[in-house]
Amino acid sequence: MKTNVFSRYETGAFFDEMFDRGDDRLIRPHYQKILERISALNPLEYEEKRSQAVSSFLEHGVTFTVYGDSEGAERIFPFDLIPRVIPGNEWSVIERGLKQRILALNLFLNDIYHQGRILQEGVIPREIVETCPYFRKEIIGFHVPKDIYIHVCGSDLIRDEKGTYMVLEDNGRCPSGVSYVLENRDIMKRAFPRTYQSMGVRSVEAYPELLLKTLEYLSPRQSQKPVCVLLTPGVYNSAYFEHTFLARQMGIEIVEGRDLIAIDGFVYMRTTQGLVQVDVIYRRLDDDFIDPSFFRKDSVLGVPGLMDSYLKGNVALANGVGTGLADDKVTYAYVPDMIRFYLGQDPILQSVPTYLCWRDEDRKFVLENLANLVVKPANESGGYGMLIGSESTKAECNEFKKRINENPREYIAQPIISLSRHPTFCNDELAGRHIDLRPFILYGSDLEVVPGGLTRVALKKDSLVVNSSQGGGSKDTWVLKS
Amino acid sequence: MRLYVYHRTVYTYPDPVSNSFNELRLHPLSYDWQKCESSLISVLPSTCLREYLDLNGNLVQYFEIPTEHQKLTIEARSVVNTVSRVDFNQFPYGTPMSTLADIEKRVNCRNYLQGSAYVELNPDAWKQAIDLGGNSGDVFQTAYQIMEFIYSNYEYCISTTSVDTSSSTVIRDQKGVCQDFAHAALTFCRCLGIPARYVSGYFYDHTKDQSMRGAEASHAWIEVLINGHGWYGLDPTNNRVVDDTYIILGTGRDYRDVAPITGTYFGRLPSSMDVDVSVKKLEE
Numbered sequence A: 001m002k003t004n005v006f007s008r009y010e011t012g013a014f015f016d017e018m019f020d021r022g023d024d025r026l027i028r029p030h031y032q033k034i035l036e037r038i039s040a041l042n043p044l045e046y047e048e049k050r051s052q053a054v055s056s057f058l059e060h061g062v063t064f065t066v067y068g069d070s071e072g073a074e075r076i077f078p079f080d081l082i083p084r085v086i087p088g089n090e091w092s093v094i095e096r097g098l099k100q101r102i103l104a105l106n107l108f109l110n111d112i113y114h115q116g117r118i119l120q121e122g123v124i125p126r127e128i129v130e131t132c133p134y135f136r137k138e139i140i141g142f143h144v145p146k147d148i149y150i151h152v153c154g155s156d157l158i159r160d161e162k163g164t165y166m167v168l169e170d171n172g173r174c175p176s177g178v179s180y181v182l183e184n185r186d187i188m189k190r191a192f193p194r195t196y197q198s199m200g201v202r203s204v205e206a207y208p209e210l211l212l213k214t215l216e217y218l219s220p221r222q223s224q225k226p227v228c229v230l231l232t233p234g235v236y237n238s239a240y241f242e243h244t245f246l247a248r249q250m251g252i253e254i255v256e257g258r259d260l261i262a263i264d265g266f267v268y269m270r271t272t273q274g275l276v277q278v279d280v281i282y283r284r285l286d287d288d289f290i291d292p293s294f295f296r297k298d299s300v301l302g303v304p305g306l307m308d309s310y311l312k313g314n315v316a317l318a319n320g321v322g323t324g325l326a327d328d329k330v331t332y333a334y335v336p337d338m339i340r341f342y343l344g345q346d347p348i349l350q351s352v353p354t355y356l357c358w359r360d361e362d363r364k365f366v367l368e369n370l371a372n373l374v375v376k377p378a379n380e381s382g383g384y385g386m387l388i389g390s391e392s393t394k395a396e397c398n399e400f401k402k403r404i405n406e407n408p409r410e411y412i413a414q415p416i417i418s419l420s421r422h423p424t425f426c427n428d429e430l431a432g433r434h435i436d437l438r439p440f441i442l443y444g445s446d447l448e449v450v451p452g453g454l455t456r457v458a459l460k461k462d463s464l465v466v467n468s469s470q471g472g473g474s475k476d477t478w479v480l481k482s
Numbered sequence B: 001m002r003l004y005v006y007h008r009t010v011y012t013y014p015d016p017v018s019n020s021f022n023e024l025r026l027h028p029l030s031y032d033w034q035k036c037e038s039s040l041i042s043v044l045p046s047t048c049l050r051e052y053l054d055l056n057g058n059l060v061q062y063f064e065i066p067t068e069h070q071k072l073t074i075e076a077r078s079v080v081n082t083v084s085r086v087d088f089n090q091f092p093y094g095t096p097m098s099t100l101a102d103i104e105k106r107v108n109c110r111n112y113l114q115g116s117a118y119v120e121l122n123p124d125a126w127k128q129a130i131d132l133g134g135n136s137g138d139v140f141q142t143a144y145q146i147m148e149f150i151y152s153n154y155e156y157c158i159s160t161t162s163v164d165t166s167s168s169t170v171i172r173d174q175k176g177v178c179q180d181f182a183h184a185a186l187t188f189c190r191c192l193g194i195p196a197r198y199v200s201g202y203f204y205d206h207t208k209d210q211s212m213r214g215a216e217a218s219h220a221w222i223e224v225l226i227n228g229h230g231w232y233g234l235d236p237t238n239n240r241v242v243d244d245t246y247i248i249l250g251t252g253r254d255y256r257d258v259a260p261i262t263g264t265y266f267g268r269l270p271s272s273m274d275v276d277v278s279v280k281k282l283e284e
Helices: A029-039 A043-060 A088-112 A126-130 A178-191 A193-198 A207-217 A240-250 A306-311 A335-343 A360-368 A394-406 B097-104 B123-133 B139-153 B167-173 B178-191
Strands: A063-065 A074-076 A079-086 A152-159 A165-171 A228-231 A253-255 A260-263 A266-271 A274-277 A280-283 A316-318 A373-377 A411-415 A421-426 A429-438 A440-443 A447-449 A454-458 A472-479 B002-024 B034-044 B050-053 B059-065 B069-082 B196-203 B219-226 B230-235 B246-252 B261-266 B272-281
Touching: A029 A079, A029 A193, A043 A074, A043 A079, A043 A178, A079 A088, A079 A178, A079 A421, A088 A152, A088 A165, A088 A335, A088 A440, A088 A447, A088 B034, A178 A193, A178 A207, A178 A240, A178 A454, A178 A472, A207 A228, A207 A240, A207 A280, A207 A316, A207 A440, A228 A240, A240 A253, A260 A306, A266 A306, A335 B034, A360 A394, A360 A411, A394 A411, A421 A454, A421 A472, B034 B059, B069 B246, B097 B139, B123 B139, B123 B167, B123 B178, B139 B178, B139 B219, B139 B230, B167 B178, B178 B196, B178 B219, B196 B230, B196 B272, B219 B246
Parallel strands: A079 A472, A228 A253, A228 A280, A280 A316
Antiparallel strands: A063 A074, A152 A165, A152 A429, A152 A440, A260 A266, A266 A274, A373 A411, A421 A429, A429 A454, A440 A447, A454 A472, B002 B059, B002 B069, B002 B261, B002 B272, B034 B069, B050 B059, B196 B219, B196 B246, B219 B230
16 A cells, blocks of 8 residues: 555546646645645555544444435444545635625525515516425515524535536525534544644634524524524434534534423423523424424424414524525526625626526426436435436436426426546545535624535445435545635 | 624614615725725615716615615625735835925816815814924825824714714814714815825724724725825824725715715614624634
């Protein structure tokens, strides 16, 4: 291994994060130090560090659940020891772009749930908004606390074959993954302490503190220390580990629906010392389930009467109700227009060109060019139910054509983007694997972006799907100070 | 210096108002000594924001809200990189007062030599200006003396003056806030034939005890034209030559040209106006 693990590494026809393209494979300068460190590892040391990481994940119980899988529900999130490095100047553009985006999305939600200027001016078709399954008519006219809808946003970024950063989607409901960011960092600091220190990596450890500040900012009772809780759907949720992790880090209670009770427009938590009034709920379950008396009648996860308290302004929810509208992949196609409309600026981060099957000419194009496109359902997340044209059989394509024709509003298509690749350990060998990046943006008294985020890596060879539920792994993300 | 400014203004009205039209001068400009890295301006209720460059070269955002509303929130978040344009060991001395006669003929200086809405040039002001200039024969030194005089003799007190107070009142009462101090300084400079303009912006209070006056709000100061050296900033509120801790939003003849927020609407006066400004230093 000492002969250099990188000697047989091939960048292929992709944008490689570590090496410049070309025969001489120039190393990008921000990777120099970590490359030297990795090259100096002998197989024994590598194996030692890897098993340390695995046992650390197990000890901390860093697991997630794969739905629709019969063999044991919980798994460790596979982790790769080579960090992804982002130089400071690249990051500052990403940071600016993300802030611009979350601000525009919040202005959009404020607009849609109030006067609807953007619809009146014809920038976004009214039909699109009203047919979105996550559009909540019930809260039209309601002023959410501090006029903020999305307090925690996780936007997925990818890089194309030229290395340009693009936004792939926004997660404005309950984005998860931040616990892995913090755990990964913990492991990396122990695995490569000196390299970590010498590279001037920006810290991510402040996240739980910033999140708590964001939650407390929403409290309707400013006279006293706000009581914040984290509402989880329970132990079977795929992100349950993260819920417990964040609650512990913030020092707040983790509760299930049955631990809360709404009385006369106030929400209380049952404790061993009686009922305690709750001010802010960081809820990690979707709108549909939070209140059976308001949304889904069959939900046993929620709290009857919660929405009543919310609408009376006695309790704040983060994220707010109705944010799913911003996650809709049809709405996504209009985000650049939103930015121009509300902020009078051009978008800093590009979006992926998106064909809306809802538009006649787009649908025609999609049906004719299915083999070169990725088709995604507009309102699914986690990489479920999508079709990658180039890798699908004829039968699968025909099936999708039928679905698109039956329900064009529910499908969008995008060109297949060759995601950037990153050297990754696969079976004791280094190979290029496709990656993306999910940074986390907090919107409380001001906008904050944690430097870095979760770099997800598609561990299957040539796979473009990085979702953890589809066999993805993760890497630590090092944002450099300069 | 890399600085972050957060500036929020919230108007609350006792009854719903409508047909609101507003102009904002909240976007920092990019000059030789200041580069605006990013600026996000947002308005609630959500509306369409458009922009234009005004005659003084300031970037103006404008919007209208036709529907009824009881609250108007305007937020600006900007990141600005500044460099100091003065060398504190080498002020631009050496431009004699006699050269001002040439400057007077320049068309682009005329605006900054005359009286304007808030700056009243009258015999009283002129007499005092002559005294302040004393026997100084140097343009920068004269302007500096004017700044020092105002700083040492005027009382800084909030809510004794209003946005409509003109320079003659300030010179008579010798008290006010940064806007008034700037108007007084402009008056004296212009009386003596030194081209002087009003600057609106912010500053980062770098003092350990946060002793500078006018932080946590929009600030105002003046700039004087030193022939052959360009415009120099002087802050009469803090007795400082403007350096890289200052951020410029816009310049004009006086407050009227660069007011951060101006507008009209149908309805009663606001029951409250909350302004929140914070300037933070960022890592380079």
